Amino acid sequence: MKTLDPRDRSAAIAAAVFLVIFGAGFMFLPRAMLYLGTISPYLAAAVGTLFVLAFFFVFWLRARYQRRR
Template identity: 60%
Template sequence: MDDKTRNAAIAAALILGGFGLVAFFMPTIMLSLGEVSPFLAAIVAALFVLAFFGVFWLRSRAKRGD
């Protein structure tokens, strides 16, 4: 494994680990936000899903050189 692929693997592991940690606490976050506003809870859930795909989309664009 060269430096380029090792760095990509480390970055992917950190991203997945971070999102996994947030996903673990997501039910607690959603219940807390749902008490304030169900609409706010839905927006946070949608942003979480979009952020998951957005991070990898941005990384692919950076690697491609666009």
């Protein structure tokens, strides 16, 4: 069995953390949007939009980092 290179291990840990954080966030997002929708529908839409944009922002940052390497 082949062992992981330290860089590969680091990337795997980062991917797992990313999946856990955003997976939990997307799991609780509908409940949070319903709660925020009672305060303001615009606030709920803004929070949902920002969360989805943050998901793609992480990929954009990763692509910029990889391009420089």
